[in-house]
Amino acid sequence: MYRRAGLSRTITLAVALLSAVVSASAFAREFRTADTQNEDYPTVQALNYMGQLIAERTGGRHRITVFHSRQLGEEKETLEQTRAGAIDLNRTNVALIGTMVPAVNVLAMPFLFRSLEHLQKTLDGPIGTEILDSFETHGFVGLTFYDSGARSIYNSVRPVRSLEDLKDLRLRVQQSAQMAEMIRAFGAQPVEMPYGQVLTGLATKLIDGAENNWPSFVTTGHYKYAGYYSLTRHTVSPEVLVMSKKAWASLSPDEQTIFREAAQRSSTYMREKWKELEERSRKQAEAAGVKIIADIDRRPFEAAMAGIYAKAERDPAISALIERIRNVE
Numbered sequence: 001m002y003r004r005a006g007l008s009r010t011i012t013l014a015v016a017l018l019s020a021v022v023s024a025s026a027f028a029r030e031f032r033t034a035d036t037q038n039e040d041y042p043t044v045q046a047l048n049y050m051g052q053l054i055a056e057r058t059g060g061r062h063r064i065t066v067f068h069s070r071q072l073g074e075e076k077e078t079l080e081q082t083r084a085g086a087i088d089l090n091r092t093n094v095a096l097i098g099t100m101v102p103a104v105n106v107l108a109m110p111f112l113f114r115s116l117e118h119l120q121k122t123l124d125g126p127i128g129t130e131i132l133d134s135f136e137t138h139g140f141v142g143l144t145f146y147d148s149g150a151r152s153i154y155n156s157v158r159p160v161r162s163l164e165d166l167k168d169l170r171l172r173v174q175q176s177a178q179m180a181e182m183i184r185a186f187g188a189q190p191v192e193m194p195y196g197q198v199l200t201g202l203a204t205k206l207i208d209g210a211e212n213n214w215p216s217f218v219t220t221g222h223y224k225y226a227g228y229y230s231l232t233r234h235t236v237s238p239e240v241l242v243m244s245k246k247a248w249a250s251l252s253p254d255e256q257t258i259f260r261e262a263a264q265r266s267s268t269y270m271r272e273k274w275k276e277l278e279e280r281s282r283k284q285a286e287a288a289g290v291k292i293i294a295d296i297d298r299r300p301f302e303a304a305m306a307g308i309y310a311k312a313e314r315d316p317a318i319s320a321l322i323e324r325i326r327n328v329e
Contacts, residue, residue, distance in 0.1 A: 031064040031088040031247060034071075034078040036195050038219055042277055043091050043146050043239055044068045046270035053262035058255065064089060074194040076175050083139040085246030093148060094237050095176040101138045103131060104240070106321050109312065110182050111302045113236040113325070116147065120271075122328045123238060127321070132240075140242040143263035147274045148213055150233035154222065155209025156202065159293045160230040163187050163300050172198050172210035178308070182234070183211075185304045195220075202226055215274075218281035223290050230293040232301060241266075 033051075035044050044066055051064040072078050075092050079100065082090040098105035106112070113119040122128060123145045132142030153160055153171065160166055166188040173179040173190045183190035191207050201207040202225035209226050211234070217223050241263055251259065286292065313319035 028061045029063075029250065031062065032072070033064050033066045033089040033091070034073070034075075034082070034087050035066060035068045035091045036070045036075055036078075037068060037091075037216075039068050041068070041215070041219060042270050042273035045273050046146060046266040047089075047091060047241075049269050050262045050266035053265060054258060057258045057262070062251075062255065070196050074196055076194065082242060082244045085244045087244065088247040089143075089241065089243050091146065091239055091241050093174065094240055095174045095179050095235075097140075097240060097242070098176060098178065101135055101140065103134050103318070103321070105178050105312070106318060106325070107131070108176070108178060108235055108237040109322065110234045110305045110308065111298070112322065116149065116236055118328060119236050119238060120147070122325050125328070127324060127328070135242060136245070139245060141245055141248045143241045143243055143260060144267040146239040146241065146267055146270045148237060148239045149215070149274065149278055150231075151211050151213055151235045151237070152230055152232045153209060153211045153234070154217055154226040154229040154290075156205075156226045156228070157208050159228050159291060160232070161293055161296050163304060169208045170206075172201060172207045181308055182305065185307060186301065187304075198222060199225070213278070214281040214285070215277045218284050219277075223285045223288055227289065228291050228293060229285065230296060232296060232298065234301060 033047055035041070035047060037044055047064065047066045051066065055063050072081070072087060075090075075096050078087055078090055079092055079097055081087040083100065093108075094104045095108040098108060113122070123131075128145060132144070135142035153166070155169055155171065157169060158165060160169075163186055166186045169188045170191050171183050171188045172193045173183050175192045175194065180190040180192055191201070193201060193207070198207070198210055199221055202210070202222055209228075210222065211232075212222070217226075217229065223229075243259070248256065248259075282292075309322075313322065
């Protein structure tokens with residue numbers, strides 16, 4: 001009888017232990033993360049770093065897997081999938097997500113930020129927090145911002161020093177109405193095109209050029225077909241990391257804190273990687289014979305944006321936000 005009782009207790013304990021293991025593993029998750037950049041790009045490195053931090057702090061229970069190089073699709077499609085909950089996390093440029101989260105369009109306004117330092121100070125303060133918080137009403141959870149440097153115009157036809165030089169050039173822009181309007185105001189012809197199609201567009205002369213930062217210009221191979229890079233620095237807009245509300249809701253409050261803190265630390269990590277790559281990319285372009293046009297009077301370019309600002313500032317909230325950003329010292 002004692003032997004049977006002991007056996008019963010052993011079985012009960014084994015079942016309890018098995019149940020505990022099954023219960024723990026049931027809450028373990030792999031979070032699918034989308035990024036259109038290549039494996040060595042600073043945003044992808046930052047996301048992998050964030051994944052390491054999360055795995056460490058959750059004892060390996062939660063992990064993020066980064067699908068880089070457009071493995072999950074172009075940004076427009078992956079953003080829709082993220083909002084629907086099919087993708088868990090997504091790194092994207094603010095100009096693209098601005099079609100879904102209107103307030104973010106302010107961060108992509110041309111000539112708004114005086115420098116990268118001005119952008120960082122804005123995003124690291126209360127304005128950045130408020131903008132990230134605004135994502136929730138539009139189906140996302142905003143986690144952090146990543147640097148993206150200054151965007152400038154490059155093309156295969158001629159040096160661009162003035163608005164006249166831009167006349168009739170066909171320039172690729174992100175799939176963003178605001179970006180298309182900006183290029184049109186410059187006097188060029190905007191061609192909205194997914195990021196992954198730009199290289200082919202340049203190679204086949206479907207487009208004359210595009211606009212982007214140094215690392216994107218070089219790591220994509222665009223510099224091989226567009227030999228003129230004009231330092232217009234028309235936008236200094238960031239990247240943003242968002243999470244689907246469905247994935248966010250699956251986390252406990254403590255786990256949500258872990259994800260937020262890991263995301264913020266990954267932003268600091270990314271900034272260092274970005275500075276290194278930006279310098280390397282510029283040197284690589286110069287060595288390949290790309291002509292860098294720095295003698296640009298930006299005042300006419302800025303003046304051409306008056307209509308874009310007048311349109312945006314019809315909304316009192318947007319107008320107030322623009323003014324607050326300008327006043328950040």
